[in-house]
Amino acid sequence: MNITIVGTGYVGLVTGTTLAELGNDVFCVDIDEKKVEGMRNGIVPIYEPNLEEMFLRNIQAQRLFFTTDLKEALDKSEVIYLALPTPPGEDGSADLSYVLKVASDIGEMMTEYKVVVNKSTVPVGTADKVRETISAKTQIPFDVVSNPEFLREGFAVEDSMNPARVVVGCSSEKARDIMSKIYQPFTNTGVPIIFMDEKSSELTKYAANSFLAVKITFMNEIANYCEKVGADVDKVRLGMGSDDRIGHRFLFPGIGYGGSCFPKDVKALIKSGKQEGFDFQILEATENVNQNQKVILVSEIEKYFGGNLNGKKIAIWGLAFKANTDDIREASSLDNIKILLEKGAEITAYDSIAEENVRRVLGDKISFAKDMYSALEGADALFIATEWSEFKNPNFELMAKKMSNKAIFDGRNMFSMEQVEGTGFYYKSIGRKT
């Protein structure tokens, strides 16, 4: 099948590459000429494990193409995926202007039947808006389908090639048949495809992300309470997660959730609720708790240094909002750096993958180290903000030699208590004994 993907951001690029890998001819459209030129020359514009290999393979097989010309791509494809940004507006609601602009262009340019598939995370009712926008421009028949994406950054290729399920919101037989055909390689291997109406599909995406955000946040509160009563969150987590109604995943406490999805989607669902006169109380609480959780270790660092951080040298390991990505959107590291700098601390950070993105935001407000140990040179404390695997089993002796004071504030519970015991380090993590 010939498929067009409009928008080559995270979701668009991974979806396009996956659909090419499944044997389709895929035309990726983006307005950014430089990016399109780069992709034509085999440059993957994002960091994502295993993506480059699949991307290059499909370019070479002539199944994956890039263009800035929407009309050209449209003429070649019956199915058009929209993978456009829906950034939060000032009031937290999703800004649909990119989606609706392209919908309007499609309405103007199309010359025969099309299925327009919404991959972006969009508020309930967006499929109707896209339908109205296209209808205003053309008499030619078309269908609008909602097909939310559930991939995680860092595991995007794995998740998109092995989805737990495919959700399709669709009210036309014809579009349903086309979507079934696209996802047949998955359904053939037992992946369920769940058809529903467009609104339920749109809400499924927000409900899934918000639920996971609540799950993490609940565990963060339990962790904070563990510290109050002297319990160990690792044990509680195991005990709880072993009940398969709860499950072990997304129960890891830390310095809050970040990234481009959970914070935005929780806010957008709260906002959509308000527009209907509905209060998502649990989500409002989640947002507040998460905001505090992100910087919960700052007060611990301050307490440790007797209330004065002026001139203290803090090393930071990890800047990305989570491991295996260069993405720093809503990263907890940034919230912490901001406060630490305000309090007069000097910061040297190490994150070889996310460094460049942080440089763009913070310039020379902090220093960057070329490896994890040189970040520790003369440091009064180490703060761990991202759970990169290279931090899992460090050489504590070498760390002690480099640092001028032996203190670790671990926002990701990287080490077991046994690992740290006997090293002489002061070790503060989340929800466990100090």
Ligand code: UGA
């Ligand atoms: C999330 C969802 O997991 C995907 O299913 C969804 O498709 C995606 O949003 C999206 O809407 O596009 P992502 O934001 O890439 O994916 O990252 P996650 O792995 O879900 O992590 C989100 C945040 O939660 C990170 O800051 C992470 O550190 C934190 N987290 C995660 C915890 O603090 N504890 C956990 O146990 C798990």
